[in-house]
Amino acid sequence: xxxxxxxxxxxxxxxxxxxxxxxxxxxxxxxxxxxxxxxxxxxxxxxxxxxxxxxxxxxxxxxxxxxxxxxxxxxxxxxxxxxxxxxxxxxxxxxxxxxxxxxxxxxxxxxxxxxxxxxxxxxxxxxxxxxxxxxxxxxxxxxxxxxxxxxxxxxxxxxxxxxxxxxxxxxxxxxxxxxxxxxxxxxxxxxxxxxxxxxxxxxxxxxxxxxxxxxxxxxxxxxxxxxxxxxxxxxxxxxxxxxxxxxxxxxxxxxxxxxxxxxxxxxxxxxxxxxxxxxxxxxxxxxxxxxxxxxxxxxxxxxxxxxxxxxxxxxxxxxx
Amino acid sequence: xxxxxxxxxxxxxxxxxxxxxxxxxxxxxxxxxxxxxxxxxxxxxxxxxxxxxxxxxxxxxxxxxxxxxxxxxxxxxxxxxxxxxxxxxxxxxxxxxxxxxxxxxxxxxxxxxxxxxxxxxxxxxxxxxxxxxxxxxxxxxxxxxxxxxxxxxxxxxxxxxxxxxxxxxxxxxxxxxxxxxxxxxxxxxxxxxxxxxxxxxxxxxxxxxxxxxxxxxxxxxxxxxxxxxxxxxxxxxxxxxxxxxxxxxxxxxxxxxxxxxxxxxxxxxxxxxxxxxxxxxxxxxxxxxxxxxxxxxxxxxxxxxxxxxxxxxxxxxxxx
Numbered sequence: 001x002x003x004x005x006x007x008x009x010x011x012x013x014x015x016x017x018x019x020x021x022x023x024x025x026x027x028x029x030x031x032x033x034x035x036x037x038x039x040x041x042x043x044x045x046x047x048x049x050x051x052x053x054x055x056x057x058x059x060x061x062x063x064x065x066x067x068x069x070x071x072x073x074x075x076x077x078x079x080x081x082x083x084x085x086x087x088x089x090x091x092x093x094x095x096x097x098x099x100x101x102x103x104x105x106x107x108x109x110x111x112x113x114x115x116x117x118x119x120x121x122x123x124x125x126x127x128x129x130x131x132x133x134x135x136x137x138x139x140x141x142x143x144x145x146x147x148x149x150x151x152x153x154x155x156x157x158x159x160x161x162x163x164x165x166x167x168x169x170x171x172x173x174x175x176x177x178x179x180x181x182x183x184x185x186x187x188x189x190x191x192x193x194x195x196x197x198x199x200x201x202x203x204x205x206x207x208x209x210x211x212x213x214x215x216x217x218x219x220x221x222x223x224x225x226x227x228x229x230x231x232x233x234x235x236x237x238x239x240x241x242x243x244x245x246x247x248x249x250x251x252x253x254x255x256x257x258x259x260x261x262x263x264x265x266x267x268x269x270x271x272x273x274x275x276x277x278x279x280x281x282x283x284x285x286x287x288x289x290x291x292x293x294x295x296x297x298x299x300x301x302x303x304x305x306x307x308x309x310x311x312x313x314x315x316x317x318x319x320x
Numbered sequence: 321x322x323x324x325x326x327x328x329x330x331x332x333x334x335x336x337x338x339x340x341x342x343x344x345x346x347x348x349x350x351x352x353x354x355x356x357x358x359x360x361x362x363x364x365x366x367x368x369x370x371x372x373x374x375x376x377x378x379x380x381x382x383x384x385x386x387x388x389x390x391x392x393x394x395x396x397x398x399x400x401x402x403x404x405x406x407x408x409x410x411x412x413x414x415x416x417x418x419x420x421x422x423x424x425x426x427x428x429x430x431x432x433x434x435x436x437x438x439x440x441x442x443x444x445x446x447x448x449x450x451x452x453x454x455x456x457x458x459x460x461x462x463x464x465x466x467x468x469x470x471x472x473x474x475x476x477x478x479x480x481x482x483x484x485x486x487x488x489x490x491x492x493x494x495x496x497x498x499x500x501x502x503x504x505x506x507x508x509x510x511x512x513x514x515x516x517x518x519x520x521x522x523x524x525x526x527x528x529x530x531x532x533x534x535x536x537x538x539x540x541x542x543x544x545x546x547x548x549x550x551x552x553x554x555x556x557x558x559x560x561x562x563x564x565x566x567x568x569x570x571x572x573x574x575x576x577x578x579x580x581x582x583x584x585x586x587x588x589x590x591x592x593x594x595x596x597x598x599x600x601x602x603x604x605x606x607x608x609x610x611x612x613x614x615x616x617x618x619x620x621x622x623x624x625x626x627x628x629x630x631x632x633x634x635x636x637x638x639x640x
Contacts, residue, residue: 044422044423044425044426045422045425045426045429045430046422071401074397075395075397075415077394077395077397077414077415077416078398078415078416078418078419078422079419080416081391081415081416081417081418081419081420082419082422082423084419084444084445085419085420085423085441085444085445086423086440086441086443086444087419087422087423094397095395095397095398095401095415095418096397096398096400096401097401098398098401098415098418098422099398099399099401099402099404099405099407100401100405102364102365102366102398102402102407102418102422103364103402103405103406103407105364105365106364106365109365110365120406121405121406123406124404124405124406125404125405
């Protein structure tokens with residue numbers, strides 16, 4: 001018998017949009033969010049956690065919606081001065097956003113865990129939903145390219161995703177341990193596990209690569225459903241479609257289904273991709289066709305409700 | 321035989337004003353500034369160097385003249401966000417000022433010395449005058465009070481100098497070594513050594529307490545002159561007068577002369593204190609009476625010229 005909690009796995013912007021919808025569709029005590037920490041890195045000695053922070057800012061209504069990262073109403077005095085005194089300026093840090101990085105780094109250096117400081121900051125911002133970094137140990141997503149291996153933010157921000165991708169490595173993953181709060185939640189038989197529409201290679205794969213975590217997710221008994229981040233052959237945001245092509249797979253929701261085959265019970269695809277539904281079903285999973293493009297809060301809530309409803313209908317229906 | 325270089329010892333605001341005057345009165349290659357690092361401390365894991373930074377900002381024309389610390393045209397988004405996420409907010413850090421602390425801390429953590437990173441940042445800001453932290457090793461000025469020992473910034477900023485002072489300790493001073501660039505400059509026989517009108521107990525005393533440094537200053541052969549930070553029985557800025565009273569000495573330029581007796585060759589006092597000149601001369605030092613209140617740049621340049629001229633007249637005139 002499951003409880004009625006929903007565990008969502010999320011990367012940055014796209015994932016956070018669905019998480020925000022879930023937070024409006026469900027009481028706070030029914031939702032937990034597991035965030036990717038593979039994007040995390042040190043810059044000027046500050047620990048930056050882009051995906052976790054995007055979820056924090058989105059759930060506290062501080063996120064900048066146009067820019068897609070950082071805080072709304074941000075100012076840039078720090079960056080201006082950093083350029084003036086000769087520091088690196090390829091990674092933008094807003095003045096307000098910096099407070100989070102500075103406080104977190106200080107807490108970590110004094111012995112706090114990433115999950116503890118994430119909880120502390122979430123509490124201060126009035127966020128009621130647990131935001132759970134996938135693990136407390138540092139993991140670094142590396143992007144392999146013909147010119148060599150790049151740290152993820154170097155690929156993503158400094159090189160603007162221009163290099164061709166040949167593969168990925170999650171450095172440190174072998175020493176990672178799943179966030180204990182995630183382990184505990186999985187032992188309590190969550191009702192549904194949702195993979196948000198995040199990049200499968202660099203946002204979701206690191207989470208699933210934490211030793212034992214994907215096993216625990218499957219063994220929890222909850223149906224696992226993903227929302228395709230590919231719509232009409234394109235990623236709505238970020239390099240997912242480009243990566244797929246470079247890795248030799250068509251950028252399509254069908255390929256997303258193939259990617260998650262054997263792990264997920266159902267896939268939500270966009271209405272634009274409705275024709276792919278039979279082929280996806282042939283892979284041995286359920287399909288839900290829904291509007292997945294989230295332009296406003298109503299879209300987010302609607303997709304959250306559709307995804308939860310879809311997953312709920314799968315409960316217990318699949319031998320795990 | 322001396323070269324024609326002038327070495328100025330400086331704390332924060334008052335000292336930096338005279339240093340700015342010196343920088344206008346002299347070619348850059350004739351001036352070196354030694355800064356107090358006893359005020360330096362770690363806040364959120366960032367290394368903050370208030371006196372050195374005040375000199376940097378003053379010489380690069382970035383200083384806020386009204387506030388007396390930090391940069392002009394500063395913004396406070398970082399502090400606002402820090403309060404919002406529950407961080408300490410007793411020490412104000414401007415958004416632009418933060419860039420300096422973040423870059424410096426990163427450089428120090430990666431193995432740079434404080435003097436190297438100070439030179440790097442000074443260069444980037446176009447400062448031609450060497451700004452030399454008194455030492456590269458951390459020294460922490462502690463303020464003893466009846467309620468216990470306080471770190472200097474806790475006394476100065478958090479407690480707004482309210483506690484009664486009973487004494488000072490410069491923690492770490494026994495392991496400090498004089499900045500090698502200062503040692504080299506002293507071996508080259510500077511023409512004049514100037515103690516800027518900074519707090520004698522917490523700005524100048526730490527510099528003079530660096531092992532061997534006061535001996536080296538005396539043995540350099542250059543006349544040492546101080547500018548009294550006490551004018552008309554009051555400090556123009558900061559707690560110097562309050563400290564003197566609490567330590568049981570009258571707050572007066574005469575007491576400043578007694579404090580530096582045996583170390584300096586001459587003292588510049590304000591016209592307001594002209595009546596004290598004979599008593600100061602009786603202590604065995606030369607006295608220059610000059611306008612020492614520096615309201616504008618002209619005042620700073622004028623006092624710089626008066627002080628250098630005074631010291632030059634003492635050159636070789638005193639058995640050392």
